[in-house]
Amino acid sequence: MELSSQIKTALADPDRKILLMTHIVLGYPSLETNRRVIEQMVANGVDLIEMQIPFSEPMADGPVIVKANQEAIERGITVRRCLDFAREMTATHAIPFLFMTYYNIIFKFGVEEFFREAKEIGIRGFIIPDLPPEEGEDFFAQSRRYGIAAILIYAPTSTPERMRELARYSRGFIYCAARKGVTGKQTDFDASFNDYMRTCRENTDLPLAVGFGISSKEDVDYLTGKADIAVIGTRTIKLVEEQGVAAVGPFIAGLR
Amino acid sequence: MNKPGYYGEWGGAFIPEVLYQTFCELNEAFQKAKADPAFWQEYLSLMSTYSCRPTPLTHAENLSRHFGGAQIFIKREDLNHTGAHKANNVMGQGLLVKRMGKTRVIAETGAGQHGVATATMAAKFGFACTIYMGEEDVQRQRPNVFWMEKLGSTVVPVTSGSKTLKDAINEAFRDWVTRMDDTHYVMGTVCGPHPFPEMVAWFQSIIGREACGQIKQQFGRQPSRVYACVGGGSNAMGIFQGFLDNPAVELVGVEAGGKGLDSGMHASRLAAKDGSPGVAQGYKTMFLQNSDGQMMDTHSVAAGLDYVGVSPILTDLWQQKRVRFSAATDAEVMAALDLTMKKEGIIPALESAHAFVQAFKEAGEMGRDEAIIINMSGRGDKDIFTIAHAFNDPSWKEFIKKKGIEYGA
Numbered sequence: 001m002e003l004s005s006q007i008k009t010a011l012a013d014p015d016r017k018i019l020l021m022t023h024i025v026l027g028y029p030s031l032e033t034n035r036r037v038i039e040q041m042v043a044n045g046v047d048l049i050e051m052q053i054p055f056s057e058p059m060a061d062g063p064v065i066v067k068a069n070q071e072a073i074e075r076g077i078t079v080r081r082c083l084d085f086a087r088e089m090t091a092t093h094a095i096p097f098l099f100m101t102y103y104n105i106i107f108k109f110g111v112e113e114f115f116r117e118a119k120e121i122g123i124r125g126f127i128i129p130d131l132p133p134e135e136g137e138d139f140f141a142q143s144r145r146y147g148i149a150a151i152l153i154y155a156p157t158s159t160p161e162r163m164r165e166l167a168r169y170s171r172g173f174i175y176c177a178a179r180k181g182v183t184g185k186q187t188d189f190d191a192s193f194n195d196y197m198r199t200c201r202e203n204t205d206l207p208l209a210v211g212f213g214i215s216s217k218e219d220v221d222y223l224t225g226k227a228d229i230a231v232i233g234t235r236t237i238k239l240v241e242e243q244g245v246a247a248v249g250p251f252i253a254g255l256r
Numbered sequence: 257m258n259k260p261g262y263y264g265e266w267g268g269a270f271i272p273e274v275l276y277q278t279f280c281e282l283n284e285a286f287q288k289a290k291a292d293p294a295f296w297q298e299y300l301s302l303m304s305t306y307s308c309r310p311t312p313l314t315h316a317e318n319l320s321r322h323f324g325g326a327q328i329f330i331k332r333e334d335l336n337h338t339g340a341h342k343a344n345n346v347m348g349q350g351l352l353v354k355r356m357g358k359t360r361v362i363a364e365t366g367a368g369q370h371g372v373a374t375a376t377m378a379a380k381f382g383f384a385c386t387i388y389m390g391e392e393d394v395q396r397q398r399p400n401v402f403w404m405e406k407l408g409s410t411v412v413p414v415t416s417g418s419k420t421l422k423d424a425i426n427e428a429f430r431d432w433v434t435r436m437d438d439t440h441y442v443m444g445t446v447c448g449p450h451p452f453p454e455m456v457a458w459f460q461s462i463i464g465r466e467a468c469g470q471i472k473q474q475f476g477r478q479p480s481r482v483y484a485c486v487g488g489g490s491n492a493m494g495i496f497q498g499f500l501d502n503p504a505v506e507l508v509g510v511e512a513g514g515k516g517l518d519s520g521m522h523a524s525r526l527a528a529k530d531g532s533p534g535v536a537q538g539y540k541t542m543f544l545q546n547s548d549g550q551m552m553d554t555h556s557v558a559a560g561l562d563y564v565g566v567s568p569i570l571t572d573l574w575q576q577k578r579v580r581f582s583a584a585t586d587a588e589v590m591a592a593l594d595l596t597m598k599k600e601g602i603i604p605a606l607e608s609a610h611a612f613v614q615a616f617k618e619a620g621e622m623g624r625d626e627a628i629i630i631n632m633s634g635r636g637d638k639d640i641f642t643i644a645h646a647f648n649d650p651s652w653k654e655f656i657k658k659k660g661i662e663y664g665a
Contacts, residue, residue, distance in 0.1 A: 055549070055550065056417060056550040056551045057417070057422065057426055057536045057537060057551055058426075059272070059426050059429050059430070059537070059538075060272045060430075060433070062430070063416070066416050066417075067416070070416060070417060073550055078548055079548045079549075102536075103270060103535050104534050104535045104536050104545075104549040105548070105549050107533075107534065107535050107549065108532075108534060108545070108547070108548065108549030109548075109549070129272050129273075130270045130271065130272060130535070130538070131270060132269070132270070132271060132273065132276065134269070135268050135269065135270050152273070153272070153273045153274075154273065155272075155273045155274035155276070156274070157273075157274050157275075157276070157277045157278070157436070158273060158276065158277070159277065162276060162277070166273070177273070177274060180274055180433060180434050180435070180436070181274075181430075181433055181434035182430045182433060182434065
């Protein structure tokens with residue numbers, strides 16, 4: 001099933017008013033830890049997982065994820081090892097897995113080669129924060145050809161006109177950055193956020209994911225009814241750093 | 257140009273969505289300013305009263321005689337306010353910021369030159385100013401940090417990545433995506449997402465416009481070759497634009513050869529075989545990166561050339577074979593600096609001395625009736641700590657030790 005239909009079907013379940021997507025930085029602190037974290041996430045009801053292939057220049061990320069990218073590279077993660085690990089994850093778990101990375105990783109690998117291998121692995125979507133549609137002709141063509149969703153980002157600075165333009169290219173869902181800035185910092189949910197979500201909804205038929213600073217049950221509750229997917233990124237990385245892998249399961253279970 | 261912001265296959269604007277609107281506004285403001293003759297007049301007037309424009313073209317008679325070949329002329333960008341060509345770009349962007357009505361500027365800096373220049377501009381125009389600088393560069397360039405702070409700017413040491421220029425650029429972008437409404441990012445070189453390469457090249461073109469007229473006046477005709485050092489490439493683009501239309505003038509870019517092109521410790525993206533096409537920091541160019549696309553550590557005695565990427569405009573001119581690229585090693589740079597000081601009483605910055613190296617290699621083989629121009633992008637005397645260290649000067653070390661004792665070290 002196409003990713004957006006799959007998401008909509010999942011949301012039709014009255015017990016699943018909002019879906020959860022989590023974020024993993026591959027190779028941080030190690031692939032073995034990633035494996036155990038993903039296992040706990042899936043066992044506790046996470047609906048989608050985005051796996052970040054580390055890049056040395058993660059321009060759109062905040063300090064926690066920047067450090068994770070850097071240390072993963074220093075500890076020897078490679079694109080090849082990320083792809084092999086992803087193959088293992090999609091074979092082990094039934095939920096949709098996405099790749100998040102920066103464009104240079106794909107460009108250097110070869111755009112078509114990357115899509116071909118991702119298709120073979122069973123990756124369902126790509127999130128590339130530094131690739132606007134204007135620069136991604138080849139990328140978006142391959143995305144359609146291989147049927148892997150190119151997920152575009154809405155920002156609070158996006159005009160309605162721009163949102164409609166982005167929606168023409170996006171597949172699967174739209175990733176709405178909850179606020180300006182980089183990943184990791186807490187987001188204040190206020191009236192202007194509600195207006196923003198309303199504008200997002202008015203300008204696409206795709207499901208809406210909300211990320212950037214989502215870290216608690218209160219946040220997820222707040223988003224329920226406004227968004228279709230809550231994205232938990234930095235919070236679980238910090239949780240593993242501070243309390244170890246075993247803390248991830250109860251944390252995820254307590255979010256919804 | 258196929259697409260706006262592209263030079264051949266290089267350039268573009270690989271920016272996160274949150275900045276899309278900001279770039280639309282910046283493009284509009286810049287194109288309006290560029291089309292408005294009054295804006296350039298305002299810029300010229302500012303540069304002739306606040307900085308030292310036009311900067312002189314100096315005939316280096318002793319060096320010319322020493323090599324016995326081409327007549328060597330030096331374009332004196334060191335005589336700008338703050339001692340380098342950086343002032344040209346910064347003051348231009350300052351005028352643009354005023355037009356856009358923004359009140360805060362941010363900038364990255366490697367050696368500190370661009371940071372100091374931005375800090376002076378912010379002080380003059382009354383903007384709040386934050387400068388991002390790699391922690392390693394903060395250590396290496398302490399005097400520039402002192403001046404930026406004294407000029408009223410906040411200097412933020414960047415501790416991520418290699419803690420150098422590219423990391424300072426990433427951090428400046430992270431600030432900008434958080435605060436684009438009142439803030440303009442004063443990119444320091446002809447790199448980054450469109451319109452920065454075009455914008456910075458336009459402001460720096462003042463160097464080439466002057467040099468083209470000056471050489472005609474002093475030498476009677478155009479030079480055979482023009483040399484410039486290339487880090488990001490802004491001083492090179494500045495002077496080259498005065499001669500690009502004349503195919504008889506050969507343009508030579510000199511990159512940092514560091515410890516040698518075979519050592520892996522250099523910053524030669526085009527002159528060495530180690531560079532490859534990539535997309536980072538918002539644009540597409542030749543980067544020093546590994547086969548996975550991770551950026552590599554670079555090395556140069558000159559912090560201002562120590563960078564993984566290079567201007568997309570220069571990469572295109574290199575590909576078209578309009579600009580020839582070579583590299584100068586750290587050791588060659590120190591020898592050229594020494595010779596220039598002794599023969600002419602002129603102190604080039606370590607960055608600029610790279611251009612002198614290549615010019616000195618070629619001048620002797622050229623005719624005495626030919627002229628060459630070296631773009632001296634900045635002055636070296638303000639980098640006394642770096643240069644004294646690079647010369648391993650014994651009496652300087654003694655002085656520093658005594659100062660240390662005086663400060664209770």
